Amino acid sequence: xxxxxxxxxxxxxxxxxxxxxxxxxxxxxxxxxxxxxxxxxxxxxxxxxxxxxxxxxxxxxxxxxxxxxxxxxxxxxxxxxxxxxxxxxxxxxxxxxxxxxxxxxxxxxxxxxxxxxxxxxxxxxxxxxxxxxxxxxxxxxxxxxxxxxxxxxxxxxxxxxxxxxxxxxxxxxxxxxxxxxxxxxxxxxxxxxxxxxxxxxxxxxxxxxxxxxxxxxxxxxxxxxxxxxxxxxxxxxxxxxxxxxxxxxxxxxxxxxxxxxxxxxxxxxxxxxxxxxxxxxxxxxxxxxxxxxxxxxxxxxxxxxx
Amino acid sequence: xxxxxxxxxxxxxxxxxxxxxxxxxxxxxxxxxxxxxxxxxxxxxxxxxxxxxxxxxxxxxxxxxxxxxxxxxxxxxxxxxxxxxxxxxxxxxxxxxxxxxxxxxxxxxxxxxxxxxxxxxxxxxxxxxxxxxxxxxxxxxxxxxxxxxxxxxxxxxxxxxxxxxxxxxxxxxxxxxxxxxxxxxxxxxxxxxxxxxxxxxxxxxxxxxxxxxxxxxxxxxxxxxxxxxxxxxxxxxxxxxxxxxxxxxxxxxxxxxxxxxxxxxxxxxxxxxxxxxxxxxxxxxxxxxxxxxxxxxxxxxxxxxxxxxxxxxxxxxxxxxxxxxxxxxxxxxxxxxxxxxxxxxxxxxxxxxxxxxxxxxxxxxxxxxxxxxxxxxx
Numbered sequence: 001x002x003x004x005x006x007x008x009x010x011x012x013x014x015x016x017x018x019x020x021x022x023x024x025x026x027x028x029x030x031x032x033x034x035x036x037x038x039x040x041x042x043x044x045x046x047x048x049x050x051x052x053x054x055x056x057x058x059x060x061x062x063x064x065x066x067x068x069x070x071x072x073x074x075x076x077x078x079x080x081x082x083x084x085x086x087x088x089x090x091x092x093x094x095x096x097x098x099x100x101x102x103x104x105x106x107x108x109x110x111x112x113x114x115x116x117x118x119x120x121x122x123x124x125x126x127x128x129x130x131x132x133x134x135x136x137x138x139x140x141x142x143x144x145x146x147x148x149x150x151x152x153x154x155x156x157x158x159x160x161x162x163x164x165x166x167x168x169x170x171x172x173x174x175x176x177x178x179x180x181x182x183x184x185x186x187x188x189x190x191x192x193x194x195x196x197x198x199x200x201x202x203x204x205x206x207x208x209x210x211x212x213x214x215x216x217x218x219x220x221x222x223x224x225x226x227x228x229x230x231x232x233x234x235x236x237x238x239x240x241x242x243x244x245x246x247x248x249x250x251x252x253x254x255x256x257x258x259x260x261x262x263x264x265x266x267x268x269x270x271x272x273x274x275x276x277x278x279x280x281x282x283x284x285x286x287x288x289x290x291x292x293x294x295x296x297x298x299x300x301x302x303x304x305x306x
Numbered sequence: 307x308x309x310x311x312x313x314x315x316x317x318x319x320x321x322x323x324x325x326x327x328x329x330x331x332x333x334x335x336x337x338x339x340x341x342x343x344x345x346x347x348x349x350x351x352x353x354x355x356x357x358x359x360x361x362x363x364x365x366x367x368x369x370x371x372x373x374x375x376x377x378x379x380x381x382x383x384x385x386x387x388x389x390x391x392x393x394x395x396x397x398x399x400x401x402x403x404x405x406x407x408x409x410x411x412x413x414x415x416x417x418x419x420x421x422x423x424x425x426x427x428x429x430x431x432x433x434x435x436x437x438x439x440x441x442x443x444x445x446x447x448x449x450x451x452x453x454x455x456x457x458x459x460x461x462x463x464x465x466x467x468x469x470x471x472x473x474x475x476x477x478x479x480x481x482x483x484x485x486x487x488x489x490x491x492x493x494x495x496x497x498x499x500x501x502x503x504x505x506x507x508x509x510x511x512x513x514x515x516x517x518x519x520x521x522x523x524x525x526x527x528x529x530x531x532x533x534x535x536x537x538x539x540x541x542x543x544x545x546x547x548x549x550x551x552x553x554x555x556x557x558x559x560x561x562x563x564x565x566x567x568x569x570x571x572x573x574x575x576x577x578x579x580x581x582x583x584x585x586x587x588x589x590x591x592x593x594x595x596x597x598x599x600x601x602x603x604x605x606x607x608x609x610x611x612x613x614x615x616x617x618x619x620x621x622x623x624x625x626x627x628x629x630x631x632x633x634x635x636x637x638x639x640x641x642x643x644x645x646x647x648x649x650x651x652x653x654x655x656x657x658x659x660x661x662x663x664x665x666x667x668x669x670x671x672x673x674x675x676x677x678x679x680x681x682x683x684x
Binding site: 002004005008009012013015016108109112117118119120121123124129130131139141143144210212213214215216217218219220223255258259262271272275276278279280282283 | 339340341344345348469474488491492493494495497499500502503504506507509510523526527530531534535536551552554555556557559
């Protein structure tokens with residue numbers, strides 16, 4: 001194991017974490033502002049990927065596909081909020097979970113109905129193909145570096161939006177006291193739709209960027225959704241800063257665990273067994289980390305309303 | 307009264323004129339039609355139904371249910387099919403874990419099960435049954451074929467599979483015949499979609515080739531990321547990672563990849579030509595290996611139905627065992643454990659016009675048998 005390999009793996013962990021952040025930011029925003037558990041967030045991720053793949057296949061341009069993914073996911077999010085979610089704010093979390101779980105099934109089977117059961121094709125844009133040389137002789141794909149860049153840009157953008165703008169002020173106000181800002185004459189309904197659409201657009205963006213790396217298929221959002229929930233639980237529900245730290249932590253733990261644990265076990269057992277045991281433990285690692293963090297800080301690292 | 311008489315006369319003459327055993331056969335098909343693995347089940351079903359349609363046999367009634375790739379659901383459906391639908395035969399399961407949940411209890415109730423895909427080692431060895439016929443392969447076979455084929459060109463292969471029973475069978479199968487050194491052996495999480503960490507390890511391992519068993523979406527994700535990474539070592543795998551159902555989604559990144567299977571669309575025999583043409587015409591796409599296996603399974607059942615009554619289980623089992631049908635794979639016969647003896651081919655992903663598909667480039671094994679037959683006592 002060399003230093004360049006380690007650097008490469010750390011970058012991989014960062015890239016994975018940043019992608020999780022795009023999912024977790026929307027999820028935590030929606031939970032923080034509206035108090036809603038949205039299981040269908042993974043479906044919006046899938047909508048983004050399918051929109052990008054379809055438009056990219058029709059026009060030949062990944063960039064138009066990316067725009068389409070933002071638009072389609074935001075539109076789907078706004079529509080879902082107006083038609084379904086709006087009726088759930090006053091209900092308890094169990095009703096919300098049931099309704100949004102139903103949405104997952106509707107989105108999945110609807111997508112299969114429109115696009116069929118076979119995965120779609122989506123490749124990275126020509127401009128970002130190839131690799132760059134890192135100091136120390138390692139090579140790293142430009143596209144993955146670009147994903148890291150987009151994630152950092154979104155994190156800064158969200159920070160500015162929430163900390164420095166009037167909309168952000170309203171979002172924060174809505175988080176702490178929704179009746180009061182309603183009483184102050186702010187249209188809370190529109191604000192909620194906006195926040196929901198924003199979270200959906202971020203999920204769609206993540207779906208499109210990841211779709212180019214992976215396969216665009218029905219059900220692609222659910223595994224990511226589970227990790228995104230782990231992230232917001234670790235980071236503190238409702239906190240964007242927590243989502244960022246949590247995502248990077250989960251991304252690095254997951255990637256480095258997968259890579260280092262088999263090596264560690266390889267020191268004192270045969271390679272084939274070390275690979276099996278290491279892989280098994282690596283897949284548990286983030287949940288172990290989550291359990292440890294919750295044991296010491298039950299409200300998460302940066303709880304918003306603590 | 308006259309009408310009734312005429313009708314019964316007609317029925318009588320039809321039953322006399324028809325085939326001696328043209329009696330209704332009820333087949334229960336449990337397969338995966340929703341969720342991420344649906345492409346495989348849909349292909350197996352479409353291949354199966356194509357053979358039934360082409361035969362023109364109106365007496366075959368197929369009950370199809372979706373297992374959503376969930377073992378508990380498959381078990382429920384199987385119970386319903388056996389107890390209330392009273393099916394004579396069962397088939398359709400794609401995944402080994404589902405097969406393990408359904409097959410032993412079905413065969414214990416004297417229902418004949420024919421596998422279109424899954425071939426777990428437990429059912430080929432000590433757990434074999436006279437009522438269980440595998441028309442596809444034993445799970446290790448494709449991997450064994452690649453291990454054998456890799457000996458020719460490679461000395462140091464990096465091998466990788468998901469961490470679940472079929473993944474371990476895969477790497478065991480590969481190692482059983484591969485004589486070179488292993489540059490690395492990695493188990494990934496089942497359903498993993500990001501392989502950056504593994505690709506970095508491959509790059510650093512000093513391997514001269516890479517063998518992967520990653521079916522469905524996992525294979526799509528890996529192959530795309532591998533091509534993007536520019537590692538460029540030759541990529542090998544069983545056909546599952548590069549079958550017709552996933553090739554369009556991988557795109558040109560799959561070109562030149564070598565993979566092993568018992569079938570390819572360009573296999574030169576009459577049955578295969580009729581199958582490929584019929585499939586393209588009926589469904590507007592190229593068939594995959596799963597569709598070929600489904601098609602063969604249906605034809606095997608039809609061939610047995612001409613020789614024996616499905617109500618006479620012993621006679622029907624014997625008729626199945628003869629495997630007297632025109633397989634799209636050419637030669638096909640059953641070993642003592644009711645698993646196939648067949649040839650395995652090395653295929654290469656090529657572009658035929660605008661479509662990506664697999665062409666045969668070599669033969670890996672002739673008349674290959676699985677490694678577990680000796681453990682089967684029946």
